[in-house]
Amino acid sequence: MHLQKFMKTQTNSIPDIPVVCYHSIGPIANHWNRNFLTLEVPYFEDQVKFISKHYDTIFLKEYWEMRSGLKPLNEKALVITLDDGFLDNWIWAYPIFKKYNVKATIFVCPEFADASTSPRPNLLDYWNKKVSFEELHQWGYLNWTEMREMIASGYIDIQSHTMSHTKYFISDKLIGFHHPGNDCLYPVGNLFPSLKPYHISDPSFEKQVPFGYPLFEEISSVCARIHSINPVFTKACIDALKDFDFANYSFQKAYSLVENTYQQFKNNNELIIAVEEEEQYKKRLEYEIAGSKISLEKNLDKPIEFLCWPHGDNTQEAHAVAMKAGYLATTTGSKIDIPQSIDRIPDRIGLFKTKDNRFLSLLKAKYKLGTFKHQFPYYQVSKLYDLLKKAS
Template sequence: MTSSVPVLMYHYISRWKNPIAVSPELFEEHCAAMARNGWRGIGLDDAENFFIQGKPLPDKSILITFDDGFLDNYVYAYPILEKYGHKGTIFAVTGKIEPAAAPRNTLKQVWNNECSADALPRVDQPYVKHELGFDERQDPFLNWEEARLMEKSGVMRVSCHSAWHKSVFISPEYDGFYQPEKRTRTFDRIDSDIIWGLPRFKALPRLANRAFIPSQRLLAAIRELVPQETDAAYAFFAEEANLERLKTLVQGFSKDELGSYEDSMSLQGALRQELSQAKTTIEEELGRPERSLCWPWGAFSPDALSIGKDLGFRCFFTTEMGPNPAGCASRIHRFKAKDKPASWMMMRLQIYSRPWLAKLYSSIRL
């Protein structure tokens, strides 16, 4: 029986070049090599029972996870997992999952000659040209009908990765201003009132930090100077003199005048809303209880953990490397699955299936 369950952390299964993307061709190599060497991707229910109760699992059991809920997980990862007899888990940002619609084509339809590769959804290119001329990040996500189809198949589970995967401002320190321009990140949204011209205050994950809230006086002054229609704001920032006027305006505010920190009651309420909304949405859309939560960016506070447990979550997944022995439900480690050969993957599975070796290796890698 296994003594430590390796948990793989994928994000994109896509041909788009990105540090957290693995091509579908290489992902298939990973899955084929795992099957060939006796490793099997298990279902989340079985993993939860091991993490919570210590229920035994066969040797070479692994949990294959995908963060965020990108559409490529359905188009590419789902049929590849099924082909090699593995199961997987998608930790989805529930607010990003699209409304129920007809399931879209997957790689399986291409294999069965039911459609051409050109008929697959746009999942290898996340940028779309904005009408003002700059590129804007618009990652496609799963829809709820696709989530239900995957769960019904028994191949893929869809679980919680928070409701919105947002950050919060954490201090009055800032670098630049919000303006219409190329978006390079998927999850760059701030849990605050964002207007054009607002200083880009330092930000960190919502579930791990107390929010710094810009003052209403600051917001009103910026709105008076900076047009809030996107095309007009774009034209405003094209003029260097306008940017200097904005800088002068904001520099006229002391740090205390720029904003204040949320109180404990507001913080607790925000954490509870973010987690309860995600859990309720999953349970209502998929018709089953939800026990697992994957922390966005792996970041959480003691308050967030306490609220998560109070809401009924039992398993909490991080982005930290390390062993996963029976009973580790409050802090489950994962390792990043990289765009590297299957031999690299096989070596990591050997490491993370041995508690002492996983602990030693992760301490060296920190």
């Protein structure tokens, strides 16, 4: 039977295999405004140790084969994924995966690959007394050498997270102004893409764009039709806010200083000077999806067959582009309703910490995994919780 036809016959009986999701692992970087993505090492190690005792970790290709019926289902199978390709995946997570004989997949965006060519010190070096503990406190993104070494170990696989992991302005809805401490990765990264891998560690990153730079409604690159803002309006905002007290930033106070100008540009249809045309969007979609696959395969000398959509944003059109490019499956994300199918990786299970308590954090991880697997008592507790929630 033809593979695609065979797969279609299996969609009503696709086995459920848990897929766990992490991002950053390691010490909290207090200077980073996205440090909510970081799970500290003690909590992470507790969870990995538990997984190693109760599950058989697999890569996504084996996951896809089991769900397709091409390989016998392992009832203990579990997939671990880490999004974004942070440097701490190499420094902290990878050595812990090795320690517990656990496999994991890292989703990487080529535009974020660090330009360095030597592996930075990691926890293995510290355990072997080659470096001090302080030398491990680095933040950024993986370089190609680190990725290749992890792949060669057999514990880590690398797959695609699209090329850019960015967002673009999609309307004339003004939502803020750039200010100190603002999460400016996307507006600054779009203007200076070569600086993106260093936005966590480089304090000058936010200064690449003047404070007062206007920010508009945005969505993920793969869904966005880019709206280009009139640079005359942008300059007018920056000039109007040049003496603004950004140390005590308030959007409403800043907006009051540019409101008349904003309304004038809107009323005269001068705020948006261009909207991305369909052909431009399709070319950019190819770059994000097929381009990332080509880049990763070239730099890592391995097949790239799975794609995780940043921010959970995607469309059926973007998914179709991925299938045409040669991917076997993409994530569903949580923002669109997609029926079960072999070429989609269902919602992943995020494991975090709970109330800064290791016992509660591990218990919550056990609860999430146990509920997914319909295990007693976790599944029964979750059903009771749902009933009580509905009753209230």
